[in-house]
Amino acid sequence: MSVRHISTGSPFEARIGYSRAVVADGLVHVAGTTGYDYATMTMPEHVTDQCRNALATIGQALAEAGSGLDDVVRVRYILPDRADWEPCWPILSECFARALPAATVFFADLQNPEMKIEIEVTARVR
DSSP: OOEEEEOOOOHHHHHHTOOSEEEETTEEEEEEEOSOBTTTTBOOSSHHHHHHHHHHHHHHHHHHTTOOGGGEEEEEEEESOGGGHHHHHHHHHHHTTTTOOEEEEEEOOOSSTTOOOEEEEEEEOO
């Protein structure tokens, strides 16, 4: 079995010791991803902007792995504030309209107070 690790260059990956994604056994496991713009290391204030950034980062990791958002089979959402969940629905339903993955939402604190959503996915490799 071969395993491939994918990094986005996030400083958190190096400091904490994890990969953005791991490709193994025909699946891509993407780590919990928050809404940072990793090019500028800035975090938007609004949850919907963070949601879009997280999905873009996930999409890039999936593409590097030979997969894509349409190949996602499982998604987990973590938000500190329940009120931020519903504003993300239109973005998520558009993003996963084709894949229709199994999904779970959790409400819990995230690593930093400015983080409003974290998204983790598992996808098939094409």
